[in-house]
Amino acid sequence: MSEFDTVVIGGGHNGLICATLLARIGQRVLLLEAKDTLGGLAADREFAPGFHAPVAQTLYGLQAAVVKDLRLTDYGFTEKADLIDLIALSTKEAPITISDDVLRGAQADDTLAFVKYRAQLKTFADALAPFWGKTMPRIGMGSLKDLMTFGHMGLKLRLLGRDDMLEFFRVATLPMRDLVDEHFESDSLKAALCWDGLVGSKMAPRSPNQSVLTLLNRMAGRHEGQHMIPAGGMTGFITVLERAARSAGVEIRTDAAVQKIIIDGDENGQHCSGVRLANGGEISAGCVVSSADPKTTFLKLVGAAHLEIEFTNRIRRLRCDGYxxxxxxxxxxxxxxxxxxxxxxxxxxxxxxxxxxxxxxxxxxxxxxxxxxxxxxxxxxxxxxxxxxxxxxxxxxxxxxxGELxxxxxxxxxxxxxxxxxxxxxxxxxxxxxxxxxxxxxTPADLETEYHVSGGHWHHAEPAVDQLLMMRPTYEAAQYRTPIDGLFLCGAGSHPGGDVNGNAGRNAAREILA
CATH class of the missing domain: 3.30.70 (Alpha-Beta Plaits)
Structure with a gap:
C-alpha cells in the first residue's frame, strides 16, 4: 500500500493550491519542497541584515475562483485590494500615472484614447477569462467535453458582436508596439503599457507573437491586471496558502529535495510509483504531481530513459531563457x-x-x-x-x-x-x-541555480504561440497529464502559464480528480 495517495513536488503557489484541493476531497497528500521555505519566487528573501524582498513582488493575476475554491479568506486573505499606481517615467516627459484605471499627467488626446484602449482590452479579457481556468482539449480529440470547451469559446467570441470579434482576431496577434502605437502619442506611456505584456518573456515590443494574449491573461484576474500587494505582502499570501493546505490535511516537508521520480514498468506500460529524495529516502504514492518546470521534471527527475525519443526532443527544445x-x-x-x-x-x-x-x-x-x-x-x-x-x-x-552572458x-x-x-x-x-x-x-542564471528553474524563466517555458494553450508545454503533456501513468504537471510550464495566479495548480487538481 502506498504511503500517500499523492506526492506534490514543489512548494510554490501552484503546488500548494493543487495539494490543498486534492486533500480537501480526502486524499493523503504530501508536499515536498527543496528549500527551507515555501513560496518559490514569492518566498521571503533577506538580501541584507534586516532587509527583505521576494523575487515576485506583487499580485496581478490572482483568480477569484482560486480565492473561492480554497476559501482563502478563512485563512487570513483579505479581499480589500491595496492597488498600486503605474507611473511612466522619462527624462524627457513629465510623469504619467495610471491610478485605478484613470490616466493622469498625459496629453488630452492620450487621456481620451486610454479610455477606449482599456475598455477594448477589458472586453477581450472578459471573453477569454473562462478558458484560462479550463483544461485545453487535446489536439485531434473529439470527446463531448472537448467539443463543449471549443463551443463555449466560440460562443463567447461570437457574443462579442461582429465588429468586436473581428477586432479581437486582429489585435490578439499584434506586437505590443503596434497595439499601443495605434492609440497613443507619449513615448514613455507606450513603453509602460508594453511592460505588462512583455515582462518575464523573451520578447520585445516589435516581437511578433502573443504578448497581447499574455496581457489579456493577466487582465483576467480579480483586479483586471492592476498590481497589488496583499496583506502581509507576498510572503503573507504564501502563509495564507500554507494555512489552507495544512488545514486540509496536507503534510508539508521542507528541505526535502527530490532526486528522482520512481518509474515502474510491466506488460501494461510504465507507472509512476513515488519519489526518491536527495537524502536517499523513498516515498511511495499512487500519483506524483510536479510543479517543477517541464525540463526539470522530465529530463532530470524522470530521465530520458523512460520517455519516447520524440517527446524527449520536444522537451529539450522548449524555450526557457529567462530575461x-x-x-x-x-x-x-x-x-x-x-x-x-x-x-x-x-x-x-x-x-x-x-x-x-x-x-x-x-x-x-x-x-x-x-x-x-x-x-x-x-x-x-x-x-x-x-x-x-x-x-x-x-x-x-x-x-x-x-542568463548566458x-x-x-x-x-x-x-x-x-x-x-x-x-x-x-x-x-x-x-x-x-x-x-x-x-x-x-x-541574474536569470542565479534564479536558475537558487530556485531550480530551468533558464531562470519566470514562466518555466516561453509563453509563445507554439507553447501555449493545448500546446503548453507540448502535446502529450498539455492537459496536466503526461505520457507516464500517474505523473502529472501543475506548474507554470502548464496552461495557462506563469505569474502568481493559481490557475495551473487549480486546473491540474481538477484534471487529476476527473
Whole structure:
C-alpha cells in the first residue's frame, strides 16, 4: 500500500493550491519542497541584515475562483485590494500615472484614447477569462467535453458582436508596439503599457507573437491586471496558502529535495510509483504531481530513459531563457524621484519603446543592455517590516538581461552591470547612490541555480504561440497529464502559464480528480 495517495513536488503557489484541493476531497497528500521555505519566487528573501524582498513582488493575476475554491479568506486573505499606481517615467516627459484605471499627467488626446484602449482590452479579457481556468482539449480529440470547451469559446467570441470579434482576431496577434502605437502619442506611456505584456518573456515590443494574449491573461484576474500587494505582502499570501493546505490535511516537508521520480514498468506500460529524495529516502504514492518546470521534471527527475525519443526532443527544445534580473537595494532613507511627490507606485523607467527594443537586441546576443529598462517598487512604503525603522527597500525587475552572458557572469560583469543600473536610477532619483547600504543582483542564471528553474524563466517555458494553450508545454503533456501513468504537471510550464495566479495548480487538481 502506498504511503500517500499523492506526492506534490514543489512548494510554490501552484503546488500548494493543487495539494490543498486534492486533500480537501480526502486524499493523503504530501508536499515536498527543496528549500527551507515555501513560496518559490514569492518566498521571503533577506538580501541584507534586516532587509527583505521576494523575487515576485506583487499580485496581478490572482483568480477569484482560486480565492473561492480554497476559501482563502478563512485563512487570513483579505479581499480589500491595496492597488498600486503605474507611473511612466522619462527624462524627457513629465510623469504619467495610471491610478485605478484613470490616466493622469498625459496629453488630452492620450487621456481620451486610454479610455477606449482599456475598455477594448477589458472586453477581450472578459471573453477569454473562462478558458484560462479550463483544461485545453487535446489536439485531434473529439470527446463531448472537448467539443463543449471549443463551443463555449466560440460562443463567447461570437457574443462579442461582429465588429468586436473581428477586432479581437486582429489585435490578439499584434506586437505590443503596434497595439499601443495605434492609440497613443507619449513615448514613455507606450513603453509602460508594453511592460505588462512583455515582462518575464523573451520578447520585445516589435516581437511578433502573443504578448497581447499574455496581457489579456493577466487582465483576467480579480483586479483586471492592476498590481497589488496583499496583506502581509507576498510572503503573507504564501502563509495564507500554507494555512489552507495544512488545514486540509496536507503534510508539508521542507528541505526535502527530490532526486528522482520512481518509474515502474510491466506488460501494461510504465507507472509512476513515488519519489526518491536527495537524502536517499523513498516515498511511495499512487500519483506524483510536479510543479517543477517541464525540463526539470522530465529530463532530470524522470530521465530520458523512460520517455519516447520524440517527446524527449520536444522537451529539450522548449524555450526557457529567462530575461529578467532582480535588483534589491537597502536604502538608509527614502529616495526622491523627480516629479513624484511620493514614490509609492510601480515606476517604469523606460523613456521609449526603443529603450526596450535596444535592450532586447543586446540581450539576445548575450550582451548587457547599455540602457536597462526597470520596473521599480519601494515595497517598504506599504510594508514597513521589510526594512529597519526609518530605512527602505527598493526592489526592481530589470529587462532584458541574458542568463548566458558572453564571458560569463564574472564578478567584474556583475559590478559593471550594477554600476549601469545605478547610473540609470540616478537619472530619475538624483542622489540615490549615496543612500545604498547594501545591494543584491539576481541574474536569470542565479534564479536558475537558487530556485531550480530551468533558464531562470519566470514562466518555466516561453509563453509563445507554439507553447501555449493545448500546446503548453507540448502535446502529450498539455492537459496536466503526461505520457507516464500517474505523473502529472501543475506548474507554470502548464496552461495557462506563469505569474502568481493559481490557475495551473487549480486546473491540474481538477484534471487529476476527473
Amino acid at each position: 529578467v534580473a532582480k535588483v534589491n537595494l537597502a536604502l538608509t532613507d527614502l529616495p526622491v524621484f523627480t516629479g513624484i511627490d511620493r514614490p509609492d507606485g510601480r515606476m517604469i523607467l523606460a523613456p521609449s519603446m526603443d529603450t526596450l527594443e535596444f535592450a532586447y537586441d543586446n540581450a539576445k546576443y548575450g550582451e548587457l543592455p547599455q540602457q536597462p529598462a526597470l520596473e521599480v517598487l519601494i515595497p517598504s512604503l506599504r510594508q514597513p517590516g521589510l526594512a529597519p525603522k526609518g530605512q527602505q527597500v527598493l526592489s526592481a525587475n530589470v529587462m532584458y538581461v541574458p 558572453k564571458g560569463g557572469w564574472t564578478d567584474e560583469a556583475r559590478r559593471t552591470f550594477m554600476a549601469t543600473i545605478m547610473q540609470t536610477l540616478e537619472q530619475y532619483a538624483p542622489g540615490i547612490t549615496a543612500l545604498v547600504s547594501a545591494s543584491e543582483l539576481l
